[in-house]
Amino acid sequence: MSQPAEKPLRVALAGNPNVGKTSLFNELTSSRHRVGNYAGVTVERREGELAARFDVGRAMTLLDLPGCYSLSATAEDEAVAYRELAGGELDAVVLVVDATNLARNLYFALQVRELGLPVVVALNMSDTAQQLGMPVDAKALRDGLGVPVIATSGRTGAGCDALARAIVDMRRRAAPALVPLREGDDDAREALQAFGGDSARARWLVCTTAAGTAASFGASAAELAAAAPLDAGRCSAAAAQIIAARYAEVDRLLAAAVGSSEQGARAMALSERIDRVLTHRLWGLLAFAVVMATMFTAVFTWAEPLMGAIEDAIGWCSEHLAEALGPGLFTDLLTQGVLAGAGNVLVFVPQIAMLFLFICLLEDSGYLARAAFLMDRMMARLGLHGRAFIPLLSAYACAVPSILGTRAIASFKDRLVTILMIPYMSCSARLPIYSLVIGALFVTDEDGEGAGLRRAGIMLAMYALSTCSALAAGFLYKRTMLRSPTPALVLELPPYRLPRLRNTLLVVYDRTMDFVRNAGTVILGLTIVLWALLSFPREDTGAGAGGKTEISRSYGGRAAQVLEPALEPIGQDWRIGVGIIASFAAREVLVGTLGVVYGLESEEDEPVGLREAIRDDRNPQTGAPRHTPLSGLALMVFFVYACQCMSTLAVVRRETRSWRWPVFMFVSMTAVAYLAALLVFQGGRALGLG
Amino acid sequence: MPTRALDSLAVGEAARVTAVTGDAVIAIRLQEMGFVPGTTVRLVKLAPLGDPLQFELRGYHISLRRAEASQVRIA
Numbered sequence: 001m002s003q004p005a006e007k008p009l010r011v012a013l014a015g016n017p018n019v020g021k022t023s024l025f026n027e028l029t030s031s032r033h034r035v036g037n038y039a040g041v042t043v044e045r046r047e048g049e050l051a052a053r054f055d056v057g058r059a060m061t062l063l064d065l066p067g068c069y070s071l072s073a074t075a076e077d078e079a080v081a082y083r084e085l086a087g088g089e090l091d092a093v094v095l096v097v098d099a100t101n102l103a104r105n106l107y108f109a110l111q112v113r114e115l116g117l118p119v120v121v122a123l124n125m126s127d128t129a130q131q132l133g134m135p136v137d138a139k140a141l142r143d144g145l146g147v148p149v150i151a152t153s154g155r156t157g158a159g160c161d162a163l164a165r166a167i168v169d170m171r172r173r174a175a176p177a178l179v180p181l182r183e184g185d186d187d188a189r190e191a192l193q194a195f196g197g198d199s200a201r202a203r204w205l206v207c208t209t210a211a212g213t214a215a216s217f218g219a220s221a222a223e224l225a226a227a228a229p230l231d232a233g234r235c236s237a238a239a240a241q242i243i244a245a246r247y248a249e250v251d252r253l254l255a256a257a258v259g260s261s262e263q264g265a266r267a268m269a270l271s272e273r274i275d276r277v278l279t280h281r282l283w284g285l286l287a288f289a290v291v292m293a294t295m296f297t298a299v300f301t302w303a304e305p306l307m308g309a310i311e312d313a314i315g316w317c318s319e320h321l322a323e324a325l326g327p328g329l330f331t332d333l334l335t336q337g338v339l340a341g342a343g344n345v346l347v348f349v350p351q352i353a354m355l356f357l358f359i360c361l362l363e364d365s366g367y368l369a370r371a372a373f374l375m376d377r378m379m380a381r382l383g384l385h386g387r388a389f390i391p392l393l394s395a396y397a398c399a400v401p402s403i404l405g406t407r408a409i410a411s412f413k414d415r416l417v418t419i420l421m422i423p424y425m426s427c428s429a430r431l432p433i434y435s436l437v438i439g440a441l442f443v444t445d446e447d448g449e450g451a452g453l454r455r456a457g458i459m460l461a462m463y464a465l466s467t468c469s470a471l472a473a474g475f476l477y478k479r480t481m482l483r484s485p486t487p488a489l490v491l492e493l494p495p496y497r498l499p500r501l502r503n504t505l506l507v508v509y510d511r512t513m514d515f516v517r518n519a520g521t522v523i524l525g526l527t528i529v530l531w532a533l534l535s536f537p538r539e540d541t542g543a544g545a546g547g548k549t550e551i552s553r554s555y556g557g558r559a560a561q562v563l564e565p566a567l568e569p570i571g572q573d574w575r576i577g578v579g580i581i582a583s584f585a586a587r588e589v590l591v592g593t594l595g596v597v598y599g600l601e602s603e604e605d606e607p608v609g610l611r612e613a614i615r616d617d618r619n620p621q622t623g624a625p626r627h628t629p630l631s632g633l634a635l636m637v638f639f640v641y642a643c644q645c646m647s648t649l650a651v652v653r654r655e656t657r658s659w660r661w662p663v664f665m666f667v668s669m670t671a672v673a674y675l676a677a678l679l680v681f682q683g684g685r686a687l688g689l690g
Numbered sequence: 691m692p693t694r695a696l697d698s699l700a701v702g703e704a705a706r707v708t709a710v711t712g713d714a715v716i717a718i719r720l721q722e723m724g725f726v727p728g729t730t731v732r733l734v735k736l737a738p739l740g741d742p743l744q745f746e747l748r749g750y751h752i753s754l755r756r757a758e759a760s761q762v763r764i765a
């Protein structure tokens with residue numbers, strides 16, 4: 001009967017990656033949940049209440065744990081899962097296993113059962129097991145494991161009712177069921193003595209001590225002291241025996257519940273056939289190129305109309321707001337600060353959503369693992385994992401979603417290396433700048449024949465420069481500041497499955513909202529600060545209230561003039577300096593700001609007038625043109641390297657959880673940019689090109 | 691030949707694991723993924739650039755680089 005006063009049960013869903021935990025979670029919670037992060041790490045944490053339609057008379061909070069293969073904590077998500085499962089907060093665990101691959105799934109199940117929490121096994125993918133003609137004998141499995149086993153399908157929702165009821169029915173805490181060690185597992189017995197005899201914790205300590213991860217994954221000082229005298233070789237042997245004993249038990253259970261050991265092979269038969277094409281040495285690479293090109297086009301081009309619409313909407317709002325409020329400081333703050341800031345946040349939403357849509361579809365279908373398989377050789381040369389490839393590639397479109405996309409990389413150091421590489425890749429926001437400079441100083445429309453080719457050539461050179469620089473930066477960081485061995489590749493190639501759109505869209509929504517909430521606030525704040533820099537001090541023009549500030553006399557403008565001696569050696573003047581400061585909001589702002597600086601009223605993206613103004617700008621003393629192809633080249637090179645994007649910095653802060661890395665990124669990239677521009681300009685002059 | 695390693699398999703060939711040696715973190719990880727003594731492992735294919743390798747064991751597929759595969763002894 002329902003007893004509303006009772007505390008809701010806390011129930012975790014645990015299991016190997018890709019077994020359908022999230023699908024079941026969505027079924028059980030009717031897709032209503034909260035997303036957060038585990039303290040200090042970017043492992044996603046989903047929590048939600050059992051949906052009302054499961055009338056089981058007891059409130060229940062469900063927790064979707066990260067998928068893992070074991071609890072010996074060789075990876076960050078496994079440590080998170082272990083802490084949660086061993087933390088004593090849970091009332092029960094739903095162990096989700098893939099009914100088409102029990103031979104590996106049951107290992108983790110046995111490991112969790114050892115912890116002594118009440119366990120229900122959800123025999124998921126039962127629909128597929130049935131179709132493949134190799135159903136699992138749930139009763140035999142229940143007898144073998146000694147825990148309830150419910151056949152479910154995360155795809156159709158079948159079995160979820162029974163699952164919810166089974167959870168509520170488990171009142172007692174189960175006695176920890178340690179898988180018996182075998183005869184001759186003497187190393188294990190001996191090592192376990194060091195930790196006070198055989199227990200789940202002692203087994204965990206033996207395995208993590210052998211792997212050398214005990215300290216970093218939460219063993220206490222007393223436990224570490226107990227581990228210290230253990231001989232490394234003996235400890236490894238002990239761990240091997242514990243693991244082998246569990247697998248021996250898995251094989252025993254399998255014989256009873258499935259009968260044949262051929263079970264998984266049949267599930268993989270179709271995938272193996274698909275792989276004959278998709279990981280073929282020729283067709284596989286070709287297919288990969290097509291997939292990447294599609295993804296790239298989506299982020300680069302398909303998101304464009306939406307971004308335009310958002311910009312238009314913001315423009316419309318700020319126009320009407322300005323009209324309604326009349327001119328004044330407050331209006332400027334609202335329109336140029338707050339609304340522009342909101343625009344700076346929202347404008348990323350289409351690209352982020354698009355990239356995550358692709359990444360999630362690729363991941364749920366099983367292709368993402370194949371992509372890592374194909375690209376691993378190349379990435380391993382850099383010292384990175386194959387999974388770093390997709391974020392790096394998508395950085396050509398925009399650094400912001402790409403940095404969010406590095407979450408697939410397990411090692412934090414390697415994630416950082418990838419994050420630090422990403423802003424060097426030439427993103428789409430640099431295009432208008434290249435295009436303005438090339439149009440103004442390199443190729444004029446009158447050039448006629450060959451103009452397009454020259455334009456493309458210069459553009460390509462900038463992209464080549466940025467790509468090489470990103471690779472060089474990765475190479476350098478990986479071998480110096482963030483040195484770590486090339487991460488091992490132990491990568492499951494799961495069976496291909498048809499993703500479910502609902503689940504994918506939910507993840508896309510969660511990730512996008514996470515960006516808006518967390519990075520968005522920082523971007524909004526920075527936009528307002530920048531607005532203030534370029535609008536103050538106010539000058540009283542004598543006409544009474546609300547003076548206007550010439551951008552050149554604003555704090556930003558003055559700073560640029562003070563900095564002019566530093567800009568001269570790279571061939572720029574203070575006007576470009578103002579543009580550089582303003583473009584920190586977003587690189588493409590450079591074009592608009594230069595328009596204002598040159599006194600053009602036009603609001604168009606790239607007024608032809610601006611190109612001419614830049615081209616015709618002359619030094620009043622010498623009469624020599626202020627901007628030459630050489631100074632233009634220096635400016636473009638500056639923008640290849642400079643981290644002129646506060647949104648990138650905001651996202652890096654969000655992902656690394658400290659200001660240290662964004663500050664390092666900004667300072668180092670600006671220094672490189674300045675030096676490179678200096679080299680180009682002074683080198684060019686020395687060669688007599690200026 | 692008692693000391694063959696997993697990376698010496700030919701495509702399509704299968705063998706039984708005898709032990710996992712070398713780097714401890716990876717050795718534990720590999721054993722927990724099912725590379726325990728007595729398990730049959732088959733080399734399914736090589737990646738287009740010759741590395742990593744794709745294996746089948748316990749009814750599922752896994753990809754390892756040659757470096758990791760060489761830690762698994764087979765007979």
Ligand SMILES: Nc1nc2c(ncn2[C@@H]2O[C@H](COP(=O)(O)OP(=O)(O)OP(=O)(O)O)[C@@H](O)[C@H]2O)c(=O)[nH]1
Nearest residue numbers: 017018019020021022023067125153154155364499
């Ligand atoms: N046929 C079938 N497919 C399923 C079932 N449950 C989930 N899937 C599919 O399996 C894939 C993985 O499902 P997820 O729910 O993302 O798995 P997960 O365990 O949460 O994965 P991770 O979060 O990566 O650990 C998706 O493509 C699902 O649509 C099921 O019972 N039957």
